[in-house]
Structure formats: structure tokens, C-alpha cells
Amino acid sequence: MTEPGIPDLSEAEARGELARLAMEIAYHDRLYHQNDAPEIADADYDALRRRNAAIEARFPALVRSDSPTNRVGGAAEAGFAKLRHKVPMLSLDNAFDATEFAAFCDRARRFLGLTAPLVFVAEPKIDGLSIGLTYENGVFVRGATRGDGTEGEDVTANLRTMGAAVPQRLEGDAPASIEIRGEVFMTKADFLALNAAQAAAEQKLFANPRNAAAGGLRQLDPRITASRRLSLFAYAMGDSSEPVAETHFGYLDRLRGWGFAVNPLSRRLDSETQAAAFQDQIGAQRSSLPYDIDGVVYKIDDLALQRRLGFVGRAPRWAIAWKFPAEQATTVLRDIRIQVGRTGALTPVAELEPINVGGVLVARATLHNEDEIARKGLRIGDTVVVQRAGDVIPQIVEVVTDKPRGEVAYVYPDVCPACGSHAVRPPNEVVRRCTGGLICPAQRVERLIHFVSRNAFDIDGLGEKTIQEFYAEGWLHGPADLFRLPEREADIAVRKDWGKLSARNLSKAIHARRTIALERFIFALGIRRIGESNAKLLARHYTNYANWRAQMVAAKIVGSDERLTLGSILGIGPTIAEELADFFAEDRNVAIVDALAAELTIEDAAAAEVADSPVAGKTVVFTGTLETMTRQEAKARAESLGAKVTDSVSKKTDIVVVGADAGSKARKAAELGIETLTEAAWRARIGDPEAAPPT
Ligand SMILES: [Zn+2]
Structure with a gap:
């Protein structure tokens, strides 16, 4: 990718690019922080931020009010209560090489007017999720994610499931109130075990331990969090009611004393000149560490100096993350x-x-x-x-x-x-x-x-495992082969865990399903987006198999009348019509459908519907103004379900469907104690989907 060098940018180009970068970075922030599903590598994301910062440095007048430089991460997600951080929870600036690290040290020294070397604490930078834990009188009271830096998500209940990693009570002396910050993460071993379990359960796999940890902590159900093995290293201070240490290194000691895990590789460096060697040392250990790290954080050890240095934008002047090269x-x-x-x-x-x-x-x-x-x-x-x-x-x-x-x-x-x-x-x-x-x-x-699933052919004795076994035997190439399984009854009887009786019962169960309702047949084909309710709509509309098949094959032609009809069936719509047409455009799919139909008796929709219709044989009267259907439509539909529709209410009437502005018929129904239904209740009774609201 060749982008214009920043010195060559015109002001207009810079303005345009800053707008684009603000949007793009916000988009990736959302994916990363709210969805735990980043689309780009961290290094690419960092590159976007650096380009944004570099353009802002060259054109300070163009810095936007929504500049990514002043924002951290994403907003808290709906579903969690929000907690405001007493001290903002910011992120760190990055350095990518020794020159950038030296420049950071020079800036800090100039700011302080110091000439002496800076003493640092170096800590491996864990790739996890930052959280703040508040303790009152030594007792854990609440915890929050970083969120946008100002406001995070209240994940207290989830943090309580993390066992000793989040002490419920601090050991020894503790201030009246203190917020302790750290990183929740998942070890590589726990991550691999989780993904193996996810794969076994056919659940989605996590891209990396960071996503798995974030996904684990940000569960609305704390029981799920409890089932994930999450770890924590404590490393920073939020608000505290009293001073607890003079130096950051001393603070890490206090954290250990209170019962927190602190990264054992953390070191005090007497001078910034030791940083490069430390960086190399940790870099060499990186792949053998039990958790993912992406760099080393260097913090000026003296807390008084930290206070003097303060913050610029979203990051402290007293700390920097020196990232490893990708x-x-x-x-x-x-x-x-x-x-x-x-x-x-x-x-x-x-x-x-x-x-x-x-x-x-x-x-x-x-x-x-x-x-x-x-x-x-x-x-x-x-x-x-x-x-x-x-x-x-x-x-x-x-x-x-x-x-x-x-x-x-x-x-x-x-x-x-x-x-x-x-x-x-x-x-x-x-x-x-x-x-x-x-x-x-x-x-x-x-x-x-x-x-063969329950709402499709529902064949007793043919579960997932059996299908897999028979498929591996080479007995099942397509669904029509299911109906030839009875021919293999003797072979099935001698299989492990079978026997004559089970094999006989399987044959019986298969024969029993040779007669099938049209809607079940359509649903069983597994055409994309054709779930049960769409299968029902199709069956009802086309009424019988031969008609349905002919119309579907004709509908594969784009722009055909049949396709237009299909797209206009209430509840189907053009997108689903496309999926159906795509299915039938593949000749081999048509061949499969035909092969199946040859094995089966497919019942007409009307016949099957009447058989289990809740209104079959009932006498129904419609009165008042119907809103989702015409009177004629309502009558035809009721009759298709086996009901008898009459105009006047009498003792023989079973149901009166009352539309808007109903008059004497509704009153008479009430006098005679006849059941009355609203239009919506009637639809619910006969299992019709909700009609689209009038437009
Ligand atoms: Zn394929």
C-alpha cells in the first residue's frame, strides 16, 4: 500500500484523511472492545493510530473533536450496568524501537527538568482485558472493565467467580478505599483447552486468548464466566484514600502482600539504558511464556515524579508500552x-x-x-x-x-x-x-x-451418531438412501449396539415416514432460510407437491412470473425467493428432490392441515372490519382449515371473530355465551403468522 507521505499532504487531503482515520479507528475500536472480534492485526491498528497522530502533529489546527488520540477503546455495552471510574482508566502510548523509547525518556526528563537517569519498573505487557477492582475496608465491592476510559461495565458478579485471582478480602493492612487495576487474561494452555471444548461442542472458536478472556469476562451470565479459566495480574493503582507506597515497585510489593498475583518477571531498572537489554531478554522468552504478551511496559518508578508528569490526551507522560515487532x-x-x-x-x-x-x-x-x-x-x-x-x-x-x-x-x-x-x-x-x-x-x-430431525422427517432411532456411522459405511449418499435402509436391516442388526429388534424398529420407523406432510418435506430439504414457518407458507400457497415442484423449477428463471409470485407470498419476500430459485437452478438438487419424491407419498397441504386444524368442523362468523385480511380472504382461509363460515350468529355458532366497529352480531354472541376472538387471537388460533403492519 502506498500512501502519500505526510509532508506531501495538502491541508485538504489531511482533513479528509483525518476524517477517514477517525471513522476507521472508531470502527475497529468497536469490534475490539465491544464485540471482542477484531478484524485487523494489532500492528495494523497501531499503524492507523500512528498515522493519525503524525498527521495531527503536522496539522495541529485540523485535530478533530472526535480525534482517536483522545479516545480509548469502545463504550460500555448495553446489558451491563455502567460504572464511572473515579480516576480515568487510560491507555499507554507506544514505542516500537529504541529511538522512540529514548525520545519518550527525553520528553519526560525535559518536562521534569532532570538530567539524572530515570529509574523504571519494567513489566511484560499482557494481552488481556484491563479492569479496576474497588476494595472498601479491605473487602472487594465492585469491579469494572475499562470501557471508554471514563465509564466501564460493571462485571462485579463475574469477577467474583474468579477464585483466588480476585481476592474477596485484602490480606493485612489496607486503605479505607482503594481501586486496584490489573489485566484479566487467559493462559495459552487454558485457551487451547477452551477452543478444543468449543470445537467438540461445535461452538465458535476464539481467535486468540485475548478475545477468549474478554468474551469470558463480559458474559451476562456469571456462570459462564466461572466455567472459563481466567487469570489476573495486578499492576496499577486507581483511586486510593491514602498513600500506599512511595514507588511503583513498592506498590507492586503491597499488591503481593494483599494477595494479588503480580507478574514475576517485573523488574526495577536503575537506568533507562537497561531497557533495551530487558526488552531483548523478554522478547527471547516470549514464545515460551505461558501467556501472550505484546511488549513491555516501562513506568517511572517514583510516584511523586508520576504525579508531576501527569497526562497528555489519553495517555500518561510517565509510562510507555514498548511493543515487540510483529x-x-x-x-x-x-x-x-x-x-x-x-x-x-x-x-x-x-x-x-x-x-x-x-x-x-x-x-x-x-x-x-x-x-x-x-x-x-x-x-x-x-x-x-x-x-x-x-x-x-x-x-x-x-x-x-x-x-x-x-x-x-x-x-x-x-x-x-x-x-x-x-x-x-x-x-x-x-x-x-x-x-x-x-x-x-x-x-x-x-x-x-x-x-431426519424432529420437525422434519422425525425418524425414530436415526440420530446424529447413527447418520454419521451409516454415512461412513457408504450407505447414505443422499436422503433417498434413508428409505433404502430397510433393505440393509440384516446388516444393521449385527452392528455393535443394534440387534434384530432395534433394526426391525428402525425399518418400521422409516416406513412410517414414507407418508409426509408437504411442509415437513420442504423444511427437510434444508434450503437456506427455509425454516419451518416459511416451509408452512410455501406448502399452504402451493397446496400440493406437484404444483410446488413445477412452480419452483419455473421460478429459477430470473424475472419469470413464477419467481415474482414466489417473492410476493406474504412472509416469503424477494430474498428468500432468491434462495429457493438458487436451489432449484442446480439440476442435481432437482434430481435429489425427484428421487426422494419417488420414495414417498407427500400429502397435500390442505388435507394435512385440516386433519390437525383446531377449527375443523367449527361454525365461524366474521363481523366488523377486519384489518389484516379481506372478509373474502378470511372466509377462504377458514374453509381451507375445515371450518364452516356463516353470516349470522345463532346457537350453532362456535366462534365469532370480531373486527373493528362490530355491531349487533358481537352483542348477540355475548348474549348466547359464544366464544369471541379478536382478529389477532383468531390468527394465533389457526397458527397464521402475524400479518405485516399496514404501510
Ligand atoms: Zn458443494
């Missing part, structure tokens, strides 16, 4: 492989010439999605910079443009590499998906499990 290396992009997830999502993965990055051999890197490939302009054969920045999954930073480039730009596939079905990307979505759900080997097991 662990990067250069290698060749050998290929881009597309993985297909169990839900059909296509995800690109970079295959690299294996390379050692900070002690770890890296052969793959994440590419997130197709836009990222385009944004980075990746070509197979390019030399690329690969980075591990505390993150577990390596990333590609950029293409090295002065090395020989790959021949052709990478073209993202529009067919699924696992099954050859077309892969589509709906407007406004970043993920491209395979449309061949039932034929795609990557998705097949998942689809079969859905197919």
Missing part, C-alpha cells in the same frame, strides 16, 4: 485452497512455502473471504509477508511488490470445489456459499442430520 517473515504463496464448511460457506486458505515465523513453522494463513484476496491483490506465486501477532492463526500482511509477481490475478471460484454446484454470494453478504446442500460431500452429513 513476528513476520517473507515467503511464497503457493496456492489458495477453498474450504467448504458444513453449512456450505466457502473459505479461502493460503497455502504457503513453509516458513519459520517467530519459532513456529507456518504453512497456511487465513484469508477470511474473497474480498480480502482482492483487496490485497494476491496472485498465486507472489512473495508475501506473513505475520503472527499474538494471534494463533497467521495472516498475510501484504504482497512484496518488488519481487517477481504471480502471473495472473486470482479468480475466486463460483462453483463449489467439493461438489461442483454453483456457489453464490447474495448481495450485501461477504460469504459465498455452495448451493448443493444435499449433494455436497462437505455438507451432506449435516443435511442428513437435519433431514
